[in-house]
Amino acid sequence: MKDSILGNIESIGFMAALVLYFAGSVLYFVYAGTKKEKAARIGYVLVFAGLAVHTVCIIARGINAGRLPLTNQFEFASAFAWGIALCFLVFVKKFSFDALGMVVAPLVFLVAGYAFMQNREINSLMPALQSGWLGFHVCTAIVAYGSFGVAFGVAVFFLLKGKIKGQLMERVPDEKTLDNIIYRAVALGFLFLTLCMITGAIWAKRAWGSYWNWDPKETWSLITWIIYAIFLHLRLRGTVSGRKAAILALIGFICVIFTYVGVNLLLPGLHSYASA
Amino acid sequence: MDGASETKTTKEKNRPQSWLSVLKSMQFSFVLLFIIVAACIAGSVIPQGASEAVYRQMYGNTWAKIIVELNLDHIFTCWWFVLLTALLCVNLILCSVSRFPAVLRAWKSSGRKNIGMWGSWITHLGLLLLIISFATGQYTSREETVYGIAGSTQPLGNTGLLVTIDSFKASLREDYTVEQYTAGLTVTDQQGNKKSGSASVNHPFDAFGYSFYQDSMGWASYVDIYKSGDLAKTDLICAGEYTFPNDLPSLVLLFNKFYPDLDRSEDGGYYSRTPLLNNPHFLYTVYYNGSVLGMGLAAPGTSIDCNEYSFIMRDPCEYTLIVAKYDPLSWMLGVSALVLLAGLFISFYVKPWEKKRSKHEG
Numbered sequence: 025m026k027d028s029i030l031g032n033i034e035s036i037g038f039m040a041a042l043v044l045y046f047a048g049s050v051l052y053f054v055y056a057g058t059k060k061e062k063a064a065r066i067g068y069v070l071v072f073a074g075l076a077v078h079t080v081c082i083i084a085r086g087i088n089a090g091r092l093p094l095t096n097q098f099e100f101a102s103a104f105a106w107g108i109a110l111c112f113l114v115f116v117k118k119f120s121f122d123a124l125g126m127v128v129a130p131l132v133f134l135v136a137g138y139a140f141m142q143n144r145e146i147n148s149l150m151p152a153l154q155s156g157w158l159g160f161h162v163c164t165a166i167v168a169y170g171s172f173g174v175a176f177g178v179a180v181f182f183l184l185k186g187k188i189k190g191q192l193m194e195r196v197p198d199e200k201t202l203d204n205i206i207y208r209a210v211a212l213g214f215l216f217l218t219l220c221m222i223t224g225a226i227w228a229k230r231a232w233g234s235y236w237n238w239d240p241k242e243t244w245s246l247i248t249w250i251i252y253a254i255f256l257h258l259r260l261r262g263t264v265s266g267r268k269a270a271i272l273a274l275i276g277f278i279c280v281i282f283t284y285v286g287v288n289l290l291l292p293g294l295h296s297y298a299s300a
Numbered sequence: 301m302d303g304a305s306e307t308k309t310t311k312e313k314n315r316p317q318s319w320l321s322v323l324k325s326m327q328f329s330f331v332l333l334f335i336i337v338a339a340c341i342a343g344s345v346i347p348q349g350a351s352e353a354v355y356r357q358m359y360g361n362t363w364a365k366i367i368v369e370l371n372l373d374h375i376f377t378c379w380w381f382v383l384l385t386a387l388l389c390v391n392l393i394l395c396s397v398s399r400f401p402a403v404l405r406a407w408k409s410s411g412r413k414n415i416g417m418w419g420s421w422i423t424h425l426g427l428l429l430l431i432i433s434f435a436t437g438q439y440t441s442r443e444e445t446v447y448g449i450a451g452s453t454q455p456l457g458n459t460g461l462l463v464t465i466d467s468f469k470a471s472l473r474e475d476y477t478v479e480q481y482t483a484g485l486t487v488t489d490q491q492g493n494k495k496s497g498s499a500s501v502n503h504p505f506d507a508f509g510y511s512f513y514q515d516s517m518g519w520a521s522y523v524d525i526y527k528s529g530d531l532a533k534t535d536l537i538c539a540g541e542y543t544f545p546n547d548l549p550s551l552v553l554l555f556n557k558f559y560p561d562l563d564r565s566e567d568g569g570y571y572s573r574t575p576l577l578n579n580p581h582f583l584y585t586v587y588y589n590g591s592v593l594g595m596g597l598a599a600p601g602t603s604i605d606c607n608e609y610s611f612i613m614r615d616p617c618e619y620t621l622i623v624a625k626y627d628p629l630s631w632m633l634g635v636s637a638l639v640l641l642a643g644l645f646i647s648f649y650v651k652p653w654e655k656k657r658s659k660h661e662g
């Protein structure tokens with residue numbers, strides 16, 4: 025850490041955010057068990073507080089590093105959790121769908137926990153990473169991943185809706201509304217994933233001279249993009265059940281996670297410096 | 301194909317049109333897209349561009365044969381991948397053409413003109429343009445490389461351009477990590493017109509239709525070769541290159557690696573403590589008739605003796621590798637990307653949401 029005060033704000037803040045996300049998840053589980061609206065409301069406030077602290081922590085890191093804190097595995101995992109939390113809060117408010125917290129709040133906690141396990145040292149950027157386009161590229165990825173994370177959470181409910189009977193599911197909106205939320209979340213994610221791929225291509229052109237090199241990360245983002253394009257078309261056809269569309273939304277998010285974590289661990293490529 | 305127009309075409313009765321309706325159908329897009337996804341997965345798992353021997357070692361004989369036979373070693377450029385992409389384009393074109401009259405009719409007959417009606421149509425157009433511009437870009441673009449130390453001038457392939465590397469600098473931070481590599485360049489065309497500028501990482505330099513990229517750097521060394529005490533040859537070689545006396549080409553000095561600030565780690569290995577020239581050493585190997593005569597570390601100016609010949613490596617300096625790209629159609633990609641983004645935005649956000657829901661889910 026360069027500046028110890030900012031460094032401390034960041035580490036303590038990140039721990040606090042992690043605890044708040046965890047507490048939020050627990051309250052959403054309490055809500056699931058007891059059906060008490062109050063638990064969901066407190067859960068929402070806790071995730072909100074987690075997001076606020078997390079934001080301060082990202083800003084502190086940015087000031088400390090003197091650059092956008094969006095370049096290594098830790099920084100991106102942290103921003104990824106932040107993006108899901110933000111999209112979650114927006115979608116829960118917009119569609120009054122408290123139960124979503126049972127799936128998405130733990131997801132935020134898991135991704136933030138994954139970030140916590142990464143090396144948090146502030147490292148100097150290699151020249152190729154010093155680009156404004158990289159900033160756009162990662163910011164758009166955060167929104168895309170956040171929306172896909174929300175779509176994933178809602179798709180889980182869609183698939184459980186017919187299977188699980190009982191009190192818990194009474195709190196979940198009807199299938200038509202769920203399908204609608206999945207669609208809205210995927211549409212937002214798809215627009216931003218497209219932007220992310222385009223800004224990434226522009227950056228690659230500026231840094232290496234070619235737009236697209238078929239390195240595993242690029243290839244997997246294309247796979248993800250195609251899966252969601254298939255999702256968008258399946259929904260347009262009256263004959264296809266919402267179930268199939270929901271399954272595709274799940275597969276799409278698995279691709280997102282694989283693009284982000286799996287590719288770095290399992291497949292070599294240009295983007296592998298991001299695991300530093 | 302949207303549901304409405306598909307049900308109108310009575311496929312069975314109308315035989316001659318049936319192959320066309322298959323080609324333009326959305327089922328056909330799904331089939332193509334699934335195969336493309338499968339190919340992409342294979343292409344990301346199987347290392348691309350390796351030799352059959354590598355695959356044999358990794359996957360065994362049978363799989364190596366299958367990989368090479370099916371072109372899985374260069375999936376993204378092989379004929380069947382190009383064919384799949386071309387079929388996707390045909391599919392998109394037919395679908396867009398056949399939908400055009402219906403969209404136009406709806407647009408004309410609607411009272412309040414809403415561009416949202418065109419959203420998916422514009423999206424598909426953008427996608428089509430993107431694929432076409434990417435594909436044509438592959439054939440119209442060219443790439444050349446030059447490398448050398450500051451002060452050297454070289455032809456850029458057979459383009460007729462000359463590239464002079466005026467300067468090269470790696471700027472370091474306090475912790476010795478590299479902040480930026482910058483090459484000062486002068487490019488001269490066949491008529492003698494000159495253009496000077498600098499290329500650094502993320503900031504290419506444009507001249508005479510080419511963009512010059514600062515790609516990478518390495519160390520070079522001058523080598524004096526003496527025979528019986530007399531200077532016989534002076535050469536400049538980069539790390540990884542070799543040199544030899546002209547009258548005895550079977551005696552070869554290979555410049556393996558350069559350590560600007562040589563040190564030994566606890567486990568006995570050599571490394572460079574900083575990138576500064578504090579304790580420079582060259583790692584070299586001498587071969588005679590293909591067999592190793594010796595290997596060692598030499599400080600600049602040290603004589604490496606082999607009978608009547610001796611090699612002196614001196615004056616280490618950094619060289620830079622510059623990649624030049626000619627890509628006249630890159631603006632087309634930019635336009636296509638904008639059309640695609642506009643199409644997506646219009647599809648999702650301009651079309652009145654309630655109307656859309658009732659149309660698709662009602």
Ligand code: HEM
Nearest residue numbers: 253256260301302324325326329391392395420423647648
């Ligand atoms: C991977 C490539 C493709 C992408 C990214 C794409 C994208 C889109 C998008 C974003 C929409 C609007 C969806 C919505 O409003 O919810 C759409 C609609 C549609 N697409 Fe595609 N598309 C692709 C390939 C195709 C192909 C190959 C066909 C040809 C059969 C096709 C046929 C359609 C049709 C018929 C619609 C519905 C139009 C409407 O009702 O407004 N798409 N597409």
